[in-house]
Amino acid sequence: MTPLIEVENLTLQFRTDEGLITAVEDVSFTLMKGEVMGLVGESGSGKSVTAKSLMHLNARNAVYSPESRITLHTDTGTVDVLSLRTPRELNVVRGGAISMIFQEPMASFAPAITIGKQMVEQLLLHSDMSKGTAKSVSVEMLDRVGISDATRRFDQYAFELSGGMRQRAMIAMALSTNPSLLIADEPTTALDVTIQAQVIDLMKDLVSEFGMGIIFITHDLGVVAQTADRVNVMYLGRIVEEGPVREVIRNPRHPYTQGLIAALPKLEDLDAPLTPVPGDIPSPLERPAGCVFNTRCSQVVGEECMALVPMNCRLDETHSVACHIYREAAE
């Protein structure tokens, strides 16, 4: 397998009135071609910010550390994403080789322009298609994602479509430029469960058909279990655990991952009490020293948790965890 995108030591801070706020700290991962990677975490864990960095899409007050590096491998060569400056250069990662599906499909479509016109517009921007071809490609994509009567839908506005339909149109739009990386940011969170199941099935089909890499951002471990090959668990801007999805869900090693799984209400066992992860996620202004999870961790091993940032410990070839509990095992 060849790598599609490599993220190394990504650290990102936002300049605000209250000082620099660290949103992402020392995040590294590699996504292979055709792989689906889940990025899981609570609100404020930095998963969306990480994904947006891949498209260099963060707000102007974002400051990347000098060690941060994002390398995208395309058919025509490699791109150093963070060095891109002009809109023309950025086109490659914004809609060209990388597409993004957002959480709220109603807010992501322009309300006063038809769905079709928006689809054609981006095809004209990112390819040398004629208007006529762009239209037929768009209608074909709408049809492909299961929108019935695609020619009529092409001329409709976002408000005329239901929630599930809008998300399908969003997916069609994201895929029509034939990206090699698709970022899906909570694509099913705003949908009802029955519609969510339809969209998940659709995305699975599309992965096997188009073979692109997908980064699937979600807070729902069930959704990750059903879609991803590998998963990265984030907490307060750091990746705390990484591994194949089966391994991480069946055999979670980081106390936070264990807590997240224990907090999920399970249908198989209605008698099991619900066990919350104690405390609240700290404000990014008050990042704890040492391990970021130490304010809520029930398995603190000693002073090092409070003082030292835990290193990434490899448990085996594919599974790694950033926690002091496993330090000795790794050494």
Add this chain to the structure above:
Amino acid sequence: MSHSLIQASGLSVHFPIGSGLFVKQLLKAVDNVSIEIEKGSFFGLVGESGSGKTTLGRALLKAVPISAGTAHYDDGEVAYDLQDLDGAELKDYRTRAQLIFQDPYAALSPRMTVRDIIAEPLEVMGLTKGRAETDERVREIAARCRLNLEHLRRFPHAFSGGQRQRISIARALVSGPKFVVADESVAALDVSIQADVLNLLKQLQDELGLTFMFISHDLSVVAHTCDHVAVMYLGRLIETAPTRKLFGAPRHPYTKALFSAIPSLDPDDDKTAQKLAGEIPSPTDQPPGCKFQTRCPHAIDICKSQEPALETEGGHDVACHRWKELMNLVAA
């Protein structure tokens, strides 16, 4: 048999829409729903968006007008017929029935301190005789919701989602209600916090003898907290039973589909059992017969022409023409 706090029968909420002079179209948000909520229970109401679950909750709080049917409230101290409640009695009912909102970020005024937010219902309803008494009641309910004195002086922006939801809960409970509608009260919270708020609600129910109507789209949350569950679809009640009965052996094809749509935590569990096609129809353009027939994999002719009535068997109600037949199919 313990007695019921709320007993609704044939309850409907219709909203007139459109500006047509002669043609008045009706949006039937809740149509002919009969439910009974036992005193001290945790009653779950589930359904997709557009199923009418929020409207039903609000109708029982008398926050939207009831178009037809009756709803009877009886807490042992007073009894009201909600459909024609007004004046002083309605005011009194407001202290006895309260709502906890979904989004703790939108529900709290950013310009008021937490103390003022929690005290506001007492002041508006004139339930206390002075500031000292108000303060005492605020402190008492805040403590129950695990908020300390220091918290009361601050403004909502300083709090996390879980803490804000505890403030919302304290505000709803400060007037000493008997009946509380919690509308998607944990939907906006992170999983790790969600369990904490659910445990708090259960604890408060125990300590204060509350009756909850818990509205949610999340079946696993409902399964863990509620003792009785009702499923709604397009304004109709289609199935209701004690939680264990419903989750053990769902009877309505829609309920079954809802269960199989929950993404499983087991990556190898590829549930091909039942995936629903299509989406919930618009409430202004309802199909004839059974409301679920447009998406039901088992629909036959009778489903398209005749609306099924709610049938009761073994304390488990279901509105489906073919449920018995389908249950036997599964058993065979």
